[in-house]
Amino acid sequence: MKFASRVATTMQSGLDELFTAPDPELISFAGGYPDATMFPQAALQGAFAQATEESAAFQYGDSWGLPRLRRHIAQWLQKDGIPATAQDVLLTQGAQQGIDLAAKMLLNPGDGLVVEAPTYLGALAAFNAYEPQYYEVPMAADGMDLGALQKILMTHKIKMIYTVPDFQNPTGAVMSLAKRKALIALANQYDVIILEDGPYRWLRYQGESLPPLKHFDTQGRVIFLGSMSKILAPSLRLGWMVAAPKLLEAAAALRGASDVESSQLVHRAVALYLEQNDFDAHLDQLRQCYGAKLKLMHHAISAQLPAGYQLSQPAGGFFLWLTAPAGVDMTALQAQRLAPAHVSVVPSKNLTPSHQLLNGARLTFAAPPTAKIEPGSARLTAALAATATAQAHRA
Amino acid sequence: MKFASRVATTMQSGLDELFTAPDPELISFAGGYPDATMFPQAALQGAFAQATEESAAFQYGDSWGLPRLRRHIAQWLQKDGIPATAQDVLLTQGAQQGIDLAAKMLLNPGDGLVVEAPTYLGALAAFNAYEPQYYEVPMAADGMDLGALQKILMTHKIKMIYTVPDFQNPTGAVMSLAKRKALIALANQYDVIILEDGPYRWLRYQGESLPPLKHFDTQGRVIFLGSMSKILAPSLRLGWMVAAPKLLEAAAALRGASDVESSQLVHRAVALYLEQNDFDAHLDQLRQCYGAKLKLMHHAISAQLPAGYQLSQPAGGFFLWLTAPAGVDMTALQAQRLAPAHVSVVPSKNLTPSHQLLNGARLTFAAPPTAKIEPGSARLTAALAATATAQAHRA
Numbered sequence: 113m114k115f116a117s118r119v120a121t122t123m124q125s126g127l128d129e130l131f132t133a134p135d136p137e138l139i140s141f142a143g144g145y146p147d148a149t150m151f152p153q154a155a156l157q158g159a160f161a162q163a164t165e166e167s168a169a170f171q172y173g174d175s176w177g178l179p180r181l182r183r184h185i186a187q188w189l190q191k192d193g194i195p196a197t198a199q200d201v202l203l204t205q206g207a208q209q210g211i212d213l214a215a216k217m218l219l220n221p222g223d224g225l226v227v228e229a230p231t232y233l234g235a236l237a238a239f240n241a242y243e244p245q246y247y248e249v250p251m252a253a254d255g256m257d258l259g260a261l262q263k264i265l266m267t268h269k270i271k272m273i274y275t276v277p278d279f280q281n282p283t284g285a286v287m288s289l290a291k292r293k294a295l296i297a298l299a300n301q302y303d304v305i306i307l308e309d310g311p312y313r314w315l316r317y318q319g320e321s322l323p324p325l326k327h328f329d330t331q332g333r334v335i336f337l338g339s340m341s342k343i344l345a346p347s348l349r350l351g352w353m354v355a356a357p358k359l360l361e362a363a364a365a366l367r368g369a370s371d372v373e374s375s376q377l378v379h380r381a382v383a384l385y386l387e388q389n390d391f392d393a394h395l396d397q398l399r400q401c402y403g404a405k406l407k408l409m410h411h412a413i414s415a416q417l418p419a420g421y422q423l424s425q426p427a428g429g430f431f432l433w434l435t436a437p438a439g440v441d442m443t444a445l446q447a448q449r450l451a452p453a454h455v456s457v458v459p460s461k462n463l464t465p466s467h468q469l470l471n472g473a474r475l476t477f478a479a480p481p482t483a484k485i486e487p488g489s490a491r492l493t494a495a496l497a498a499t500a501t502a503q504a505h506r507a
Numbered sequence: 508m509k510f511a512s513r514v515a516t517t518m519q520s521g522l523d524e525l526f527t528a529p530d531p532e533l534i535s536f537a538g539g540y541p542d543a544t545m546f547p548q549a550a551l552q553g554a555f556a557q558a559t560e561e562s563a564a565f566q567y568g569d570s571w572g573l574p575r576l577r578r579h580i581a582q583w584l585q586k587d588g589i590p591a592t593a594q595d596v597l598l599t600q601g602a603q604q605g606i607d608l609a610a611k612m613l614l615n616p617g618d619g620l621v622v623e624a625p626t627y628l629g630a631l632a633a634f635n636a637y638e639p640q641y642y643e644v645p646m647a648a649d650g651m652d653l654g655a656l657q658k659i660l661m662t663h664k665i666k667m668i669y670t671v672p673d674f675q676n677p678t679g680a681v682m683s684l685a686k687r688k689a690l691i692a693l694a695n696q697y698d699v700i701i702l703e704d705g706p707y708r709w710l711r712y713q714g715e716s717l718p719p720l721k722h723f724d725t726q727g728r729v730i731f732l733g734s735m736s737k738i739l740a741p742s743l744r745l746g747w748m749v750a751a752p753k754l755l756e757a758a759a760a761l762r763g764a765s766d767v768e769s770s771q772l773v774h775r776a777v778a779l780y781l782e783q784n785d786f787d788a789h790l791d792q793l794r795q796c797y798g799a800k801l802k803l804m805h806h807a808i809s810a811q812l813p814a815g816y817q818l819s820q821p822a823g824g825f826f827l828w829l830t831a832p833a834g835v836d837m838t839a840l841q842a843q844r845l846a847p848a849h850v851s852v853v854p855s856k857n858l859t860p861s862h863q864l865l866n867g868a869r870l871t872f873a874a875p876p877t878a879k880i881e882p883g884s885a886r887l888t889a890a891l892a893a894t895a896t897a898q899a900h901r902a
Binding site: 375 | 508509512513517540544548551555562563567568599601604612613614618629635636740741742743757760767768771773
């Protein structure tokens with residue numbers, strides 16, 4: 113028995129490492145989990161109680177998703193600068209399925225795929241199954257390096273560019289307005305599809321939101337993905353794809369073939385939740401909670417950060433990005449220093465397809481309980497300082 | 508913009524035709540829906556009420572599925588002749604995702620894949636995305652033609668055999684005990700994986716159950732798929748895969764990359780349902796209901812069936828199989844005679860990869876309300892009789 117060739121790369125993605133159950137002593141800054149105390153549990157429980165009143169809610173539904181929920185999502189996206197109607201919205205099993213479907217419909221083995229370096233681990237895991245030829249574009253504080261991108265576009269045939277323009281996973285960077293417009297222009301010029309992954313864009317804690325790339329899309333070449341996982345609850349497994357009709361029809365056909373549909377029972381419950389609650393007020397509460405946690409963690413770490421280390425200062429999202437001095441391998445440091453100190457981060461090694469970026473790490477302030485942020489930060493900075501001292505002694 | 512090559516075949520699978528919303532005047536014998544009046548709505552509502560009491564139920568879970576539910580499924584499967592423990596069970600988004608994952612992990616483009624002819628439409632849709640080389644094995648009343656299979660195995664490299672041994676979709680046939688053992692022997696001899704799809708095996712209305720193929724698997728080459736869609740409720744989107752550890756780990760990795768995980772909230776609700784209710788008694792009720800509907804429909808159709816037509820006599824499952832005289836194209840007949848008479852079936856054309864089988868049709872007795880079975884059967888047989896008369900006049 114031989115596996116298909118796509119299995120080998122998928123098994124090496126490191127996605128499972130991120131989702132293993134944490135050791136109880138550990139303070140984890142690793143997994144990108146939302147804060148469970150912020151879930152509107154009572155309101156969702158009420159919505160599920162209503163949704164389960166009808167036998168019809170337990171029947172098969174529609175592989176595009178519940179029409180009523182597609183309408184709600186479309187209306188909500190319109191306020192965010194995406195001119196979508198219900199039929200432009202395909203509901204997916206989380207945004208992860210949207211990434212998988214976009215890759216499945218567009219990538220033959222060897223097709224050119226641009227990713228930000230570093231990028232979202234789970235996206236690489238999804239892409240790996242379609243065996244693309246990867247091209248990495250370095251991240252800057254204002255989004256991906258468009259000069260580097262243009263060089264790639266001039267010399268290689270690229271099918272798709274994957275980007276997280278808002279509070280990027282893992283760096284927390286926001287793509288500037290100028291870069292958004294320039295990226296669309298490049299995609300138009302070189303006939304490339306942009307896969308815009310936006311799970312964090314509604315979690316801005318300071319400053320003004322920028323329109324999504326999809327807002328500037330005049331040629332139907334931006335596929336926009338969103339998700340309720342970070343802003344309502346992950347176990348709803350509710351994401352959405354907004355794209356041109358031809359793309360969306362192909363994605364829906366592949367989706368039906370993959371797993372038929374999402375649960376219309378869950379769709380009914382989310383629709384009821386949105387109809388009977390003030391979702392904007394809920395988002396404001398999330399922003400206050402996560403904004404305070406970001407501030408706390410940024411302060412706790414930066415106050416004790418050893419020389420040579422740099423910490424990002426994001427305006428939203430879930431993640432801080434730590435850059436160690438060149439030559440430091442964060443994977444080794446995690447195993448040798450952080451794990452024994454009962455603190456964990458996501459080392460950068462698995463966050464690029466080439467596994468060449470070694471001295472970075474993603475830290476989430478969203479998941480850990482507020483009371484664990486300062487102790488965890490102290491463990492982290494103490495471990496980094498001990499490493500720096502040991503290295504200085506050896507030098 | 509060009510789609511990946513896998514899109515073209517997927518778009519032609521005809522899966523969407525099966526899941527379109529029915530016209531209100533129509534009596535549909537087409538879609539393989541369970542009878543919504545048989546869902547244990549109150550018990551499931553209670554389980555969801557309990558499951559949603561905890562905030563933790565709304566958090567990310569485990570890409571393998573809720574451990575507690577994996578245990579329940581394993582224990583239940585043990586009673587059915589599958590020696591599985593919790594770690595042998597991967598929970599999937601319906602059995603459809605199990606089909607997709609098996610294909611994804613095993614099939615490179617051009618790899619040999621044996622399917623029964625006719626077979627389940629949705630399986631072909633899933634397989635198409637991995638661009639296999641199909642080989643069709645004709646169905647007989649006691650399961651697939653093993654002589655035909657052996658000829659294929661002797662002359663072609665086959666990676667996987669897809670079979671629905673119990674109350675096959677679409678023919679309703681049950682593979683005999685002798686054929687089950689012989690199929691395992693052939694798979695062992697030719698080093699082939701068997702994908703055993705068992706969504707109907709717990710719905711037998713007469714006679715004795717035969718052990719699943721997985722029961723006879725001594726070399727870890729049977730992947731068994733099951734589902735709650737036909738025996739509890741489709742919108743739970745709950746299926747499972749039982750396979751050797753190496754296969755299951757690859758499937759779980761691909762699953763995480765595809766859509767991370769299923770909803771642990773739903774898993775908790777199903778676990779609570781199984782703990783607090785008599786599932787075997789529920790299954791007995793289903794068997795009584797569906798057994799009576801089968802009897803009613805079989806009688807209604809066979810009493811009025813024109814000469815030259817044959818109707819199967821299944822002992823379980825969801826489907827009757829209608830064979831028209833050679834030369835009759837059921838797709839055309841459906842469009843020209845059945846649709847105008849407001850009755851629908853699934854013509855056989857899309858139920859083989861070659862689209863060569865034209866004179867068959869799948870009819871479900873499970874989905875239509877009992878009161879619609881006789882009127883729908885009358886519409887069907889009248890339309891068939893009118894066709895036969897018209898053909899006789901032309902001859």
